[in-house]
Amino acid sequence: MDHPRDHEPQLPPLPxxxxxxxxxxxxxxxxxxxxxxxxxxxxxxxxxxxxEAHLRDCTPCREALEAQRLALTIAAAIPxxxxxxxxxxxxxxxxxxxxxxxxxxxxxxxxxxxxxGALVPAAAIVVLLLVVGAAxxxxxxxxxxxxxxxxxxxxxxxxxxxxxxxADQTTAAxxxxxxxxxxxxxxxxxxxEGVGGEAGxxxxxxxxxxxxxxxxxxxxxxxxxxxxxxxxxxxxxxxAPGQQPEGWAAVVEExxxxxxxxxxxxxxxxxxxxxxxxxxxxxxxxxxxxxGLDVATPGDSGEGVxxxxxxxxxxxxxxxxxxxPVLKRSSDGDYSLESVPSGSAEVTRYVVVILTGATAx
Amino acid sequence: MGAPxxxxxxxxxxxxxxxxxxxxATAELYQRHSRRAYNLALRMLGDPWDAADVSQEAFIKxxxxxxxxxxxxxxxxxxxxxxxxAVYDHLRRxxxxxxxxxxxDRLSSPATGRPGGILAAGARSAxxxxxxxxxxxxxxxxxxxxxxxxxxxxxxxxxxxxxxxxAEILGVQEGTVKSRIFRARAQLARQLTExxxxxxEGAARKDRPGNHRSEGSVTPVHDPTDRHA
Numbered sequence: 151m152d153h154p155r156d157h158e159p160q161l162p163p164l165p166x167x168x169x170x171x172x173x174x175x176x177x178x179x180x181x182x183x184x185x186x187x188x189x190x191x192x193x194x195x196x197x198x199x200x201x202e203a204h205l206r207d208c209t210p211c212r213e214a215l216e217a218q219r220l221a222l223t224i225a226a227a228i229p230x231x232x233x234x235x236x237x238x239x240x241x242x243x244x245x246x247x248x249x250x251x252x253x254x255x256x257x258x259x260x261x262x263x264x265x266x267g268a269l270v271p272a273a274a275i276v277v278l279l280l281v282v283g284a285a286x287x288x289x290x291x292x293x294x295x296x297x298x299x300x301x302x303x304x305x306x307x308x309x310x311x312x313x314x315x316x317a318d319q320t321t322a323a324x325x326x327x328x329x330x331x332x333x334x335x336x337x338x339x340x341x342x343e344g345v346g347g348e349a350g351x352x353x354x355x356x357x358x359x360x361x362x363x364x365x366x367x368x369x370x371x372x373x374x375x376x377x378x379x380x381x382x383x384x385x386x387x388x389x390a391p392g393q394q395p396e397g398w399a400a401v402v403e404e405x406x407x408x409x410x411x412x413x414x415x416x417x418x419x420x421x422x423x424x425x426x427x428x429x430x431x432x433x434x435x436x437x438x439x440x441x442g443l444d445v446a447t448p449g450d451s452g453e454g455v456x457x458x459x460x461x462x463x464x465x466x467x468x469x470x471x472x473x474x475p476v477l478k479r480s481s482d483g484d485y486s487l488e489s490v491p492s493g494s495a496e497v498t499r500y501v502v503v504i505l506t507g508a509t510a511x
Numbered sequence: 512m513g514a515p516x517x518x519x520x521x522x523x524x525x526x527x528x529x530x531x532x533x534x535x536a537t538a539e540l541y542q543r544h545s546r547r548a549y550n551l552a553l554r555m556l557g558d559p560w561d562a563a564d565v566s567q568e569a570f571i572k573x574x575x576x577x578x579x580x581x582x583x584x585x586x587x588x589x590x591x592x593x594x595x596x597a598v599y600d601h602l603r604r605x606x607x608x609x610x611x612x613x614x615x616d617r618l619s620s621p622a623t624g625r626p627g628g629i630l631a632a633g634a635r636s637a638x639x640x641x642x643x644x645x646x647x648x649x650x651x652x653x654x655x656x657x658x659x660x661x662x663x664x665x666x667x668x669x670x671x672x673x674x675x676x677x678a679e680i681l682g683v684q685e686g687t688v689k690s691r692i693f694r695a696r697a698q699l700a701r702q703l704t705e706x707x708x709x710x711x712e713g714a715a716r717k718d719r720p721g722n723h724r725s726e727g728s729v730t731p732v733h734d735p736t737d738r739h740a
Contacts, residue, residue: 159622169522182689182694183686183689183690183693185693186674186689186692186693187689214697217696217697217701217704218693218696218700220700220704221664221668221695221696221700221703222668222701224649224699224700224703224708225664225669225696225699226668226670228554228645228649228669229644230546230547230642230669230670231549231550231553231643232546232549232550232645233546233549233558233563234549234559234563235544237545237549237563237566237567238538238541238545238565239564240547240567241541241566241567241570241571241574242537242538242541244533244574246569292680299629305530312590326649337695410735424633
């Protein structure tokens with residue numbers, strides 16, 4: 151381990167240090183240290199007399215000292231914040247330091263982003279779309295149509311949602327050749343411990359179910375939040391036309407904890423193209439269109455997906471998770487945007503459309 | 512320059528115990544230093560999560576290197592040097608990778624000038640995800656400071672380090688610390704005055720006894736009695 155004393159803190163350049171002093175010309179920089187001591191009341195008497203005599207004659211110096219006092223007042227009012235509660239455990243357990251960003255759970259970030267009053271975008275709609283990976287999840291016990299949805303995943307895409315290639319689970323489950331943005335890649339684990347593993351388990355169950363033996367389908371009960379928390383998540387950030395925000399990838403990273411976004415193209419350009427390719431966003435886009443939402447794809451605008459729609463309300467406050475609209479693919483391959491089912495449902499893919507913005511203008 | 516080491520260091524016994532594997536000593540060291548370390552990182556990075564990550568990193572690095580701590584400096588000095596290094600590592604990563612240069616408040620900062628900023632122009636959140644206790648003008652003014660200047664002001668004016676210890680933490684002369692503090696304060700005052708910010712009445716701190724400040728509300732890293740020992 152490095153001996154900390156072996157390397158000095160590496161200060162960035164201080165371009166101002168030799169720059170203009172706030173003191174008038176003719177005053178040496180040593181006055182700065184002197185002034186600091188003067189304000190602290192730590193000047194020795196002989197120096198103090200000199201300084202006070204000077205201050206009587208020098209208005210700029212008096213003003214400079216007034217500014218110092220103001221800054222001190224401000225600094226004194228800055229509180230010390232208690233460290234977060236979990237920091238102690240993180241330190242004392244000796245857990246490996248989390249890499250910045252990466253281990254911040256998705257929900258942790260999500261809550262921060264969506265806490266009441268956090269974000270009230272006024273002008274632009276900003277939509278965060280979460281494409282939830284192709285794991286079969288049974289929500290609440292007693293769901294019917296157990297395998298129809300699954301089978302539909304293998305059906306040719308010939309329905310009204312034409313052009314939607316169905317979310318073939320097997321395809322989705324396969325690692326992407328580049329290992330980049332595959333929805334089921336464990337890279338997408340917002341919770342680093344075991345998302346990949348759990349996704350794998352879920353997948354196995356899905357395949358088991360897909361084999362058609364309904365009696366073997368395990369009865370599991372979970373909430374949508376739990377289900378989502380375990381599922382690979384591909385985030386898509388969509389903004390109003392012409393307002394594709396610069397640096398949106400960073401936003402997605404921040405919100406999702408997927409840092410960096412597992413795409414080589416993030417920094418070089420067509421982020422959306424990569425996401426579209428790997429995350430089957432085309433499904434999402436088409437589904438949104440099928441539900442009456444105006445969605446432009448990169449091919450349409452060259453600017454990335456944009457959409458106009460309305461949020462759950464115009465305040466920017468998110469509704470509770472269980473009231474979020476969910477894009478559901480039904481057994482016949484159609485998509486519908488609906489509330490999270492309160493009863494039971496077997497779904498192969500959820501797209502949670504999270505609206506954090508107000509209506510586009 | 513520098514604070515007197517070893518015998519005056521109230522942490523030295525804790526360090527010895529921690530070094531011999533006493534977990535309660537490690538916990539006590541954490542208890543004594545976590546608040547300032549966290550606030551140092553928080554005020555430098557502006558992001559509560561980054562601050563927690565950096566604090567954790569610094570503690571684990573320090574606890575893992577205790578046997579290298581020779582007592583040439585006080586533990587507080589040695590440890591906060593590690594914190595400062597971790598902060599600078601983090602700032603450097605942000606600079607190297609623009610995607611890392613992310614602070615939560617950019618989400619809704621109207622200051623970007625872009626249509627809607629990153630999220631949208633609109634009401635700025637009243638608080639950061641974790642309350643940072645700063646009003647918007649103060650937050651902005653702190654953020655606008657050169658990192659080195661900000662560090663000096665954070666160490667001394669916000670966290671109550673004396674100039675000598677700050678100088679030792681930063682590896683510079685005490686006069687340099689004072690100069691940086693002076694200029695940082697001047698910039699803070701100028702910017703806040705221009706923005707019309709008025710501090711609350713009665714918050715003024717007229718007298719600053721000696722170099723030690725804010726001891727009352729701070730984890731007592733310093734032993735005030737050894738100031739001039």
